[in-house]
Every structure is written in structure tokens, then in C-alpha cells.
Amino acid sequence: MASSRMILLTTLCSLLIMSTFIDSTHSASCCLWYTSRPLKCSRLLGYTIQTINTSCDINAVIFHVKGRFLCADPSSSHTQKLMRCFDEKRKSKQVQKDKIPITSAST
Incomplete structure (x- = not known):
């Protein structure tokens, strides 16, 4: 027992x-703090959104750039502009990918 x-x-x-x-x-x-470094949309590989939960103390947008991640303030106009720019870039690539080339059949 x-x-x-x-x-x-x-x-x-x-x-x-x-x-x-x-x-x-x-x-x-x-993310524990926000970067003050300005980013260019052309460098972005993606982003994720961090929300306050039991482990994370701040809301943040985590930008994925080659070799690292940078945390940004989600309420910042620059951050929102970068997110829109990336989303538009991703949509544009998807539209180009979805286009089917039209070929003429020879008779």
C-alpha cells in the first residue's frame, strides 16, 4: 500500500x-518587446500573430525574414501596412499560380 x-x-x-x-x-x-528596426515588405517571408496568453505577455506580429523573426507592435500603422503588403504579394503569387496557360490545338 x-x-x-x-x-x-x-x-x-x-x-x-x-x-x-x-x-x-x-x-x-x-515576443517580449517590439523591434524598432524598419522593415521592407520585399524582405518578408511571412508573419504570424501572437496574442496574450498564459505564456506570452504582449500581443505582437512576428515577421519572418531570412534567418530570424522580428516582433512588431500590431497597433502600429507601419506593422499593419507591412501585413497588407505581404498579403497582397501572397495573393498576387497565388493568382499567377492558379492561371492555366491557354494553348491552341493544331489541326
């Missing part, structure tokens, strides 16, 4: 330690 209690206690402690570790590693991937 004491043996099974010890196993249960050990399992619960292990789970608690693992969940603490997982939460702390997740928070390391959060």
Missing part, C-alpha cells in the same frame, strides 16, 4: 516538473 502511494507521488511530482519545464520553454518563443 505504501509502495503504490510512493509511485503515485513520484508520478505526480514528475508530471508537475515536466509541465513547468514545458511552459518555460514555450514562453521562450514569445
